[in-house]
Amino acid sequence: MALTRRDFMRAAALAGAASAGLLAGCAGGGEGTAAGSTATGAGASAAGGAGAGPNGESQVIVTMTPSSEPAAGFDPLMGWGAGEHVHEPLIQSTLIATDDDLSFVNDLAVAYNCSEDGLTWTFTIRDDAVFTDGVPLTAEDVAFTINGIAQGAAAEADLSMVAEARALDAVTCEIAMKRPNNALLYTLAVVGIVPAHAYGSDYGANPIGSGRYMLEQWDRGQQVILRANPDYYGEKPLMDRVVVLFMEEDASLAAASSGLADVAYTSASLAGAAPVGYTLLDCASVDSRGISLPCNPAGTDVVVDGDMVYVGGNDVTSDIAVRRALNYGIDREVMIERVLAGFGRPAYSVADGMPWSSAAMRVETDGAAAERLLDEARWQRGDDGMRSRDGVPCAFDLYYAAGDSTRQALAYDFADQCAALGIAVTPKGASWDDIYLRQYADPVLWGWGSNAPVELFELTHSAGWGNYAQYGDATVDAHLEAAQAARTVEESFPLYQAAQWDDATQTGVAPEGAATWVWLANVDHLYFEREGLAVAAQKPHPHGHGWSLVNNVDRWSWK
Incomplete structure (x- = not known):
């Protein structure tokens, strides 16, 4: 069943006037057509879960946060695929x-190796990859892309x-390094190769690639439509067409409630309200929330x-006893139940569950130990139950993104738990x-989290x-530098x-050591998934409720 303007307007009414323009703008009929394309828009989508696009091909409609829309377009030399939200x-x-x-x-590469000194990487690439304009992809394009990012002031990939x-x-590209750094591989795993012959200032809006999908249409502020690349060298995508709608959380819920979206992002507070015909898709993440101290x-x-001067330092959190007490005294399990309705896991570092994480970062809740640390550091309780030392209140402001x-709920729950320890925390919502x-x-x-x-x-x-x-x-620092300089990631x-904790030297950032952060929770990424859709198994999602979900959308299918 085709989606009509009336369907969109019905969803818009549910979402409120603020999102009406967005949803209506996604209707068919040629509105908002990208230059050089013929718009079918989401208006040809699969209302009722048919999963069919305008020409009968398989299609899925996914909602994402407005911040998921790439500001500079689909340009890897700017930020597409990299930056804060890696995908x-x-x-x-x-x-x-x-x-x-x-x-x-391997993807384009068929083989690669690193020299013994770590200063030269050599990649051999496949010879059957072709850009969507018909030009073969060569090592020249690989070098052009890497140099463009390495030398580009606006590039978000490092x-x-x-x-x-x-x-x-x-078919051979050589990368000369300034210093040994195996983290190169992690970046290359998300850096898309662009064509040297066809790259220009408008590339982000009109990308030419050799990947699984090609850009069919982009209506800024509204939607992106991707279509399977018929000349892709790899396994043919099972999902022919992918429509991404950018919308706020209430509009995302309305899109699912109206049957307009097949996968709609949601939050813990709404997770129990799955619309009829949808189930909750709960994706584990390494999307960690933590407080710098x-x-x-x-x-x-x-x-x-060299020239930007920021005010620094804090007379309360500079006391290691306070930092350690915060790590021991916060009950993360209780916080996750109260704030995230259980949709999350306690966080102890920025790397929980990763091969490079350290068991020493984990700390069990121990309120008595936290109290003892504060008492021994002479932070004494007053008549009001709050602590101070030498006239200095054991108090600080906690900033979060308004x-x-x-984050607001986590900040206030943290403040409540700190108050029980005698530490006064004042949450402050502010702009970045x-x-x-x-x-x-x-x-x-x-x-x-990544x-x-x-x-x-x-x-x-x-x-x-x-x-x-x-x-x-x-x-x-020496451990971290040696880690990057290691010849293999393993x-x-x-x-x-x-670096997180060294038993031999009794140094590190773990709670037993410097306790530089108090980590709170890994936030599950939640979506309403239409029944009948088979979303492929997900890797742990990094920070950002967006494109990482569709990393493997080519393996999704309708049952």
């Missing part, structure tokens, strides 16, 4: 990819470790990039622009871009673990 680029091929176990598998990529012949006293300003209801100004001085409730150890490095190394705690230790895992 497979779909439109473009990658040299390598990761399987369900997060092991590396290839800063690359000195230069060069094509040795049509500044380790230096107030007045320790931070200089970034408008994020989950305001939060960034306070990120080195006040605790901040962040969201992190299928790579890059964030562990950056949040932990003394010079890392995410070292909001401003903690530095030479032994920790050799890096015990080094990453030692």
Whole structure:
């Protein structure tokens, strides 16, 4: 059954006036057509779960958050596939990819190796990949893409470790490194290869790739339609057409309630309200929520990039006893039940469950131990039950992103639990622009997590871009640097673990050590899934409720 404008307007009415324009704009009839395309839009979608597109091909309609829409379009040299929300680029091929176990598998590459000194990587690529304009993909395109990202100021993928990529012949690309860094592989697994001959300023809106899908239509602020690439060199996609609607949470629920979407993202607070004909799809994640704890006293300003000066330091969280007490005193299981309705797991690090995670990061709730740590550090309770020391209240502000209801609820639950310990926490919702100004001085409730150890490095190394705690230790840094310099990723895992806690030197960022963060929860990614749709098994989702869901949409099917 075809979707009509009336169907969309009915859903829009359910979602409210704010989302009416979005849903109506997705109707068929040629509105919002991308340049050079013929719009069928979501108007030809499968209302009632038929799963058929405008020409009878298999189709799925998925909702995503508005922030999932790529601001610069589908351009890997800008941010598509990389950045904060990492995912497979779909439109473009990658040299390598990761399987369900997060092991590396070949895509364009048929073989690759690294020199003994770690300074040269050599990739041999397949000779049967063709761009959608009919031009064969060669090593020249691979080198062009890697150099474009490594030298591009606006690139979100991190290839800063690359000195230069060069094509040795049509199927061989050599990458010269500035320093040994096996994290290169994790980045290459999400970097889509673009055509050197057809790349220009409008590429993001009109991408040419060699991946599983090609862009059929993009109506900015509304929807994206992808169609299976008939010339794809790999296994033919089972799902011929993918429609992505960008909408707020209430509109996403309305799209499912109206039968307009096949997979609609939702939150823990709405998870029990699956519409008739839908089941709840619960995807485990490494999408961690945690609070950075500044380790230096107030007045320790931070200089970034040589000229940006940020106020830094905190007289309460700079006390290691307070940081450790927070780690021991917070009951994460209770928080997850109260805030996430049970749809999550306790978090102890930014890498829980990953091969590079450390068991030493885990801490069992022990309120008595937390009280003892605070007592021994002379944080004494007053008549009101709250603690202070030498006239300084055991109190701090906790910043979170305003408008994020989950972070707000986590922040207030954290504050309630801290109050029981005698620590006064004041949650403050703010814009990211305001939060960034306070990120080195006040605790901040962040969201992190990826299928790579890059964030562990950056949040932990003394010079890392995410070292909001401003903690530095030479032994920790040495372990992290050795991990990146290891010749294989497998050799890096015990080094990453030692950076978190090293028994021999009794150093690290674990709760037993510096306790630079208090991690709270890994948030499950939740969706309403139409009955009759078979969504393929999911890898752990990284931070971001968006494109990672459809990493393997080519393996989805209708029953």
